[in-house]
Amino acid sequence: MSYLNIPPHDLNDEERATYEWQIWVPEFGEEGQKKLRGASVLVSRVGGLGSVVAYELAAAGVGKLVLAHGGDIKPSDLNRQLLMTHEALGSSRVASAEKRLKELNPRLEIVSIPENINEENAAGIIEQVDLVVDCAPLFEERFQMNKECVRQRKPLIDCAMYDMEAQLTTILPGETPCLSCLYPTHPERWKREFPVFGAISGTVACLGATEAIKTIANFGETLTNKLLLCDLRSMSFRKISIAKNPECKICSNI
Amino acid sequence: MKVKVLYWAQIKKAAKTENEVVEVEDSTTPRQLVKKVAEDHGDPLRGFLLEEDGEPRKHLLLIVGDRHVNWDDEEALKDGEELTIMPPISGGSK
Numbered sequence: 331m332s333y334l335n336i337p338p339h340d341l342n343d344e345e346r347a348t349y350e351w352q353i354w355v356p357e358f359g360e361e362g363q364k365k366l367r368g369a370s371v372l373v374s375r376v377g378g379l380g381s382v383v384a385y386e387l388a389a390a391g392v393g394k395l396v397l398a399h400g401g402d403i404k405p406s407d408l409n410r411q412l413l414m415t416h417e418a419l420g421s422s423r424v425a426s427a428e429k430r431l432k433e434l435n436p437r438l439e440i441v442s443i444p445e446n447i448n449e450e451n452a453a454g455i456i457e458q459v460d461l462v463v464d465c466a467p468l469f470e471e472r473f474q475m476n477k478e479c480v481r482q483r484k485p486l487i488d489c490a491m492y493d494m495e496a497q498l499t500t501i502l503p504g505e506t507p508c509l510s511c512l513y514p515t516h517p518e519r520w521k522r523e524f525p526v527f528g529a530i531s532g533t534v535a536c537l538g539a540t541e542a543i544k545t546i547a548n549f550g551e552t553l554t555n556k557l558l559l560c561d562l563r564s565m566s567f568r569k570i571s572i573a574k575n576p577e578c579k580i581c582s583n584i
Numbered sequence: 585m586k587v588k589v590l591y592w593a594q595i596k597k598a599a600k601t602e603n604e605v606v607e608v609e610d611s612t613t614p615r616q617l618v619k620k621v622a623e624d625h626g627d628p629l630r631g632f633l634l635e636e637d638g639e640p641r642k643h644l645l646l647i648v649g650d651r652h653v654n655w656d657d658e659e660a661l662k663d664g665e666e667l668t669i670m671p672p673i674s675g676g677s678k
Contacts, residue, residue, distance in 0.1 A: 379675045467674050492593040492673040512652070517643040517672035531675065557645075557652065559592075559670075572652040 332548040333485060333502045336460055338364030339393060345437065349391050362547035367393045369546045370439075370459040374447045374475060375399035376427040378410035378531030379489050379538065380465035385413060386539035387463075388431045392546070394439040395431065396459050399423045400446045410528030447471045452478040461545060463487045463538055464509075469517055476501070476509035480581045485545050489538040493525045494563040496534040499572065500541045500553045504584045507555070511575035530562055585610055585663035589621055592670040595644075598629040611660045614646045614653055614667055621669075632671065645670035 341364060346353070349363050369392050373384045376399045384395055403414045403423055413427040424442040431438060441458065445451060447466065452474045456462060464475050464486055472488070479486040479501065486501040488509060501508050537558070544550040557570040576582055589606055591599045599621075606624075608617060618640050622633040635641055646653050647668035648661065661667065 377675075465675055469672065469674060472674060490673040490675045492671075492675075495593050495673070496675075497670075497673060512645060513643045513672055515642045517641075534675070559668075568650060570647050570650050570652055575654060 333505065334369075334460055334546060334548070336365045336368045336546060339368035340364065341367060345391065352390065357549040358547055362549060363391060365547045366391050366543065369461065370394035370396065371542060371546075372396045372398065372455060372459040372462045374455075374462070374464060374466055374471065376411070376413055376423060377407065377465065377467070378526060378528060379491070379535045380463070381411045381413040381427065382532045382535030383463050383465055383489070383539045383542070384427060384431060385434065386536055387542060388435045388438050390539070390543055391435070392438070392542075394441070394459075396441040396443065396455060397424050397427055398443040398445060398447055398451075398455060399427070400444055410526060410531045412528065412532065447474055449474055453481075456482055456484060459484070461485045461487070461542055463489065463542055465489055465535070465538070469513070472509060473513075473516070477580055479503060480508050480584065483584075487538050487541045487545070489534050491526060491531055491534050494527070494530055494561065496530065496537075496560040496562065498534060498537050498541065498553055498558045498560075499556065500545060502545075502554055503581060505554065507572050507574045508578060508581040510580040511578045512557075512572065514575060514578070533562065534560070585612075585661075587612070587617065587661050587664070588666045589617065590666055590668040592668060593673050595629065595632045595669060595671050598632045599625060608661070610663075613658055613660055614648055615640060615655055615657075617661060617667055618644070618646070618669060633669070643672050645672075 373380045376397050403419050407414050413430045418426040424444050428440045428442045456478045480503040483503050488499050490497050544552050557572050559568045590603045622630040
């Protein structure tokens with residue numbers, strides 16, 4: 331039984347040719363591709379993690395991406411935010427992201443929102459999509475997306491990293507723990523500047539995009555009720571069992 | 585008994601080690617072990633692990649072996665088990 335029930339979208343000849351090699355993936359096939367084509371995903375934000383998530387989903391043939399990210403491109407973005415370019419320094423991040431994604435996949439529908447997720451805009455933005463990939467640096471944004479995804483019963487892929495370590499989980503509201511089950515109180519000590527290589531954020535982003543593709547096309551085994559811990563300094567990976575918090579203020583009543 | 589404590593992300597730096605073996609009394613719970621290492625190390629690790637009132641910061645993830653445990657889990661650690669203490673991490677861009 332699939333958590334998401336996305337109506338398949340017909341493929342044209344160009345799309346069949348473009349996605350031929352992934353349509354060969356067992357259990358995915360043309361049916362999976364049609365679901366990707368019919369799907370819409372919010373990527374928030376499109377920085378080190380979100381740039382690569384969005385690029386992989388655009389490459390895979392997702393039908394619609396909603397990108398939410400405020401601000402303009404700075405030099406310090408360019409070691410990891412792969413949808414930004416040197417030429418576009420000083421201009422809008424989402425505009426640069428949209429341009430790069432369209433160069434790869436002109437069929438892709440993109441809604442660019444030059445704002446970060448907040449209490450006022452979260453509900454309306456998440457209503458536009460089937461699934462959310464959380465790539466935000468601030469816990470205020472993360473908790474807001476989590477709360478709204480729980481309310482709207484939308485899957486949330488949560489990607490995070492620090493230095494050469496990373497973690498990832500797939501939240502299906504009602505079936506898995508939510509972000510507030512894991513973090514019942516607001517982390518105050520978190521600083522949003524942190525050490526990171528683009529290769530690390532890119533690795534986590536590819537894992538997150540893989541989770542999104544599997545969740546949309548309903549195949550494989552996703553990180554539901556699991557937290558993947560990656561230490562890329564030692565190349566060790568651990569899958570941790572996680573459980574709902576019966577006293578969670580966000581999801582215990584659903 | 586002896587248990588191993590593994591530190592992740594920012595608190596690894598505060599602990600000045602990735603892991604350590606700690607001698608504890610039988611029946612020690614994960615929560616008690618966090619308080620012990622915080623007090624043994626002092627600051628800066630103590631400040632990462634404990635609130636001003638000396639109680640653990642509940643936004644830390646506690647993992648025993650390969651299982652996440654809640655702060656009110658009273659199940660005692662066993663000899664040779666590993667407790668991973670993970671601070672919250674996020675990602676993305678400024």
